[in-house]
Amino acid sequence: MKLYLAGLASGYEPEHVARLFWPTLQLVKSYPTHRPDAIVIRKHKMHILCGVRVESQVTFQKILLPEQVDKKREETILCTALFQMLCGVTGKRPPWGMLTGVRPVRLVRSLYQQGMNEEQVANHLTKDCFVSKEKLQLAMRIEKLQRPILAQVHPRSFSLYISIPFCPSRCSYCSFVSRTTGESAKLIEPYVERLCEELNAIGSLSQKLNLKLETIYIGGGTPTAISADQLRRLMKTVNSCFDVAGIQEYTVEAGRPDCTTPEKLAVLKEYGATRISINPQTLSDEVLRAIGRRHTAQDVLDCFDIARKLGHNNINMDLIAGLPLDTVEGFSRSLSGVMALGPENITVHTLTLKRASTLVEDHAPDRYADVAKMLSCCSALSDAGYVPYYMYRQKGTLQNLENTGYTKPGYSGLYNIYIMEEVHTILSAGAGGSTKMVAPDGHIKRIFNHKYPLEYLRCYDVVQQRKQGIEDFYGQYVDLDS
Numbered sequence: 466m467k468l469y470l471a472g473l474a475s476g477y478e479p480e481h482v483a484r485l486f487w488p489t490l491q492l493v494k495s496y497p498t499h500r501p502d503a504i505v506i507r508k509h510k511m512h513i514l515c516g517v518r519v520e521s522q523v524t525f526q527k528i529l530l531p532e533q534v535d536k537k538r539e540e541t542i543l544c545t546a547l548f549q550m551l552c553g554v555t556g557k558r559p560p561w562g563m564l565t566g567v568r569p570v571r572l573v574r575s576l577y578q579q580g581m582n583e584e585q586v587a588n589h590l591t592k593d594c595f596v597s598k599e600k601l602q603l604a605m606r607i608e609k610l611q612r613p614i615l616a617q618v619h620p621r622s623f624s625l626y627i628s629i630p631f632c633p634s635r636c637s638y639c640s641f642v643s644r645t646t647g648e649s650a651k652l653i654e655p656y657v658e659r660l661c662e663e664l665n666a667i668g669s670l671s672q673k674l675n676l677k678l679e680t681i682y683i684g685g686g687t688p689t690a691i692s693a694d695q696l697r698r699l700m701k702t703v704n705s706c707f708d709v710a711g712i713q714e715y716t717v718e719a720g721r722p723d724c725t726t727p728e729k730l731a732v733l734k735e736y737g738a739t740r741i742s743i744n745p746q747t748l749s750d751e752v753l754r755a756i757g758r759r760h761t762a763q764d765v766l767d768c769f770d771i772a773r774k775l776g777h778n779n780i781n782m783d784l785i786a787g788l789p790l791d792t793v794e795g796f797s798r799s800l801s802g803v804m805a806l807g808p809e810n811i812t813v814h815t816l817t818l819k820r821a822s823t824l825v826e827d828h829a830p831d832r833y834a835d836v837a838k839m840l841s842c843c844s845a846l847s848d849a850g851y852v853p854y855y856m857y858r859q860k861g862t863l864q865n866l867e868n869t870g871y872t873k874p875g876y877s878g879l880y881n882i883y884i885m886e887e888v889h890t891i892l893s894a895g896a897g898g899s900t901k902m903v904a905p906d907g908h909i910k911r912i913f914n915h916k917y918p919l920e921y922l923r924c925y926d927v928v929q930q931r932k933q934g935i936e937d938f939y940g941q942y943v944d945l946d947s
């Protein structure tokens with residue numbers, strides 16, 4: 466499908482509305498005269514003409530504009546008409562309606578902050594944005610659960626993210642910067658050294674700026690892909706640079722059982738991790754093989770069992786709906802298998818197809834029906850006492866569905882909420898780390914580290930220099946304590 470836009474002030478929103486129906490849609494600069502499947506949108510003085518050709522069937526609409534209309538209102542009128550037209554042409558009704566943003570819960574919160582009551586929020590989302598009742602309830606329920614948690618966030622609080630961009634092998638759906646431990650073996654030791662150096666710098670800076678650490682998240686990649694000794698050194702450094710005893714949550718991803726040994730699980734416990742994540746993605750050996758994992762479902766169960774025996778009493782497990790070769794029944798079995806273990810959190814992702822992954826994009830359309838059914842299996846989670854506590858969407862996700870974290874009462878993963886709702890600063894260390902500073906007025910400033918481990922090591926002086934941006938940011942907000 467091709468999209469041709471002419472005369473609009475901005476094509477960003479209409480393009481994203483069209484992508485809800487054709488995720489691989491191509492934006493073209495010239496009018497497609499050779500009659501391919503295409504959407505053509507042309508703005509005139511008082512109206513917009515919108516034509517859609519699908520398999521030789523042409524649908525056409527003239528959208529009239531009011532006399533006095535600003536750019537924002539014009540965009541909303543166009544997107545609303547386009548969305549309804551594309552629903553008619555395709556027979557599809559995206560469950561998140563014409564919402565293209567990745568944070569629906571944040572949108573609900575901001576509508577309340579604008580003064581809407583519950584009924585007005587519901588009406589706006591279902592009637593103006595065409596969100597399904599089921600998705601509306603999910604977003605509103607999560608917003609309510611998060612309200613008291615977010616009310617406690619202090620402007621000088623922050624979370625620390627530490628990136629370990631190495632994995633034992635590459636999963637076929639992965640688009641992260643992660644390197645496999647085999648090909649990057651020589652990089653790991655110098656990387657850990659530099660990372661500890663950067664943590665020292667962030668620790669000193671956070672003390673100087675009087676910032677209060679609330680949560681730590683060691684993610685990746687797979688943090689347990691480094692050796693037990695390197696993990697020990699890293700966590701010791703964290704303990705020496707930050708007041709870990711006073712924080713609310715310390716998560717380490719121990720995602721893959723093919724590198725998470727009992728010794729490493731013991732190190733995590735000994736050095737203060739309060740929450741770990743063991744991520745099967747599926748409990749089907751066939752699907753695990755298809756995505757390039759070198760472990761079995763039994764390895765996941767064994768890893769979980771060892772973690773429990775070592776005292777890990779807050780464990781998250783990730784599943785992905787829509788993996789190659791998986792079926793609705795298979796996904797349902799994986800979900801039941803994970804629920805039977807009783808982890809404190811279960812996070813259900815919908816497969817996202819990104820160009821940097823090895824999965825072909827053509828995989829997507831065939832799985833549309835299945836993935837929605839897979840997610841509907843998650844109703845079993847509420848019978849087992851889990852409630853949804855955070856949620857986000859990503860571009861390129863099958864059927865534009867969402868990723869949802871479920872929790873047993875009292876175990877909400879705070880870091881996940883903080884980062885998704887952008888309510889406080891996240892200082893990041895390591896390759897691919899993205900520091901995001903949040904001011905009391907909601908203003909956000911980002912500082913990026915170099916993406917790949919080798920770049921990070923070679924350009925570490927730049928990483929150091931960029932830390933000045935953190936001081937400059939907090940220097941602007943001297944009244945944070947008032």
Ligand code: SF4
Nearest residue numbers: 632635636639643686
């Ligand atoms: S474990 Fe995660 S980060 Fe590592 S290759 Fe697989 S998807 Fe990517």
